[in-house]
Amino acid sequence: MRNPAEKKSFLDFFSFAGTALHEAAHLKGNSHVSLMVIMRQILFTGYEALPLISFIALAIGGLVIMQGYSLLSTFGQGNLVHMILVTVIINELSAIITALVVVARSGTAIATELGNMVVNREVDLLKSYGLSPISYLVVSRIYGVMIAMLILTIYFNIIAVFGGWLFSQIFSSIEFRSFMGDFFMELKLGSIVMMLLKPLVFGLLISLVSSYEGMSVSHATTEVPQRTIKAVVNSITLVVISDILITWIFWMLK
């Protein structure tokens, strides 16, 4: 017998994503999107993830500086460490590490919560009010996760750069203002645009995939963990693929 959890096809995801994006784009005329759900999502995905993001960002910033400095100083190029900080953290690591944290915390939570809502017929209840579950549950989460991802990524960068300066004190005593001045010299417009674009795309993908997997639960509670695992795996896969694509597009535009 076929597992009901396996019945959904890849095309179903595109149909779901199309509906969700259409409803998200018509936010003004959509009274079913709940501001309360958006705020709760930002609070959970963004605010409550701050301690973990702070710890990782501080550590990554420090490690990149330590590795970069020890490598570059062997060639007498220790002053280029800022370039590594921009290239590695601002362009790449900040968005992808933040995305992994958001997948681990919020992606799993969204898939589990929506899956349980389907099993407990709470989604049917919304339908009985004439409410679109996609508008009420999914669109709010898309906005919440995208906004939270953007804020968290900017925060990650700030803390990582600060961590980089903190760890750079081990090798040479650099004044903070001078360190930041050199850093901003290396920071190009392309890096800033990429830093802002990536979290929005990743947030959209994570919320869409997690919501789709949660809403795909049909009857049994045993499907919920199966769908949550799928949400994590598929979210990470799509985040990595989109990261490569965005980086490649920016590299081509250079």
Next chain:
Amino acid sequence: MIRIELKNFKTRAEAPVLNRELILDPVCVIRTEDNDLASSVLTAMLGMGREHSGEILIDGIAVQELILSEPLPRIFGYVFAHGIMLANLSLRENLLLPYKLIKDNSADDTFEDELAIWMERFELIVDLNLRPSMVKPSVIKILSLIRAMLFNPRILLLDDPYYLLDQKQRRRILTVLSELRSTQHMLINSSDDDFCIGFAKHSVEL
């Protein structure tokens, strides 16, 4: 009187085809050997459930057309057999959610008044700030009926009204439904003999 027609209606691929007419004068109780079939008829009227096929007409108008004409809770007040509520909202928020979406926010005062009248009618005393998981399923069930009635729906769809209720609550709900019988159109799914004997003059076997 409301006439509901089921035309070539099937709840799922292997289920029998139904071609029946249900007259709500103003109450009709449907009962089946397969309780799921009657439940599916009720949910299909709301446009829920993807597996059913065929057509449902209400006074000659297709349900799909009818539900576009005005907010769904004003047409159908659906009460789930389990009395479902959203777990992450308090009881009050649950009752207020459809009310806020359909009526505007200025209706908050009338909501409290109407809610108090219905709770008194059901002799229900409960702290509405609690979450659904903190109260008995029977209380959720009665609150679900109240939630549906707050909109004065054209048709009240009741799925297994006695389910989850104790003897005292059954008597209470029977009294309220009997009082409503003269004014409120109701389509009820029940296989409970006590309910059918006590409430419906005749029931329709699907």
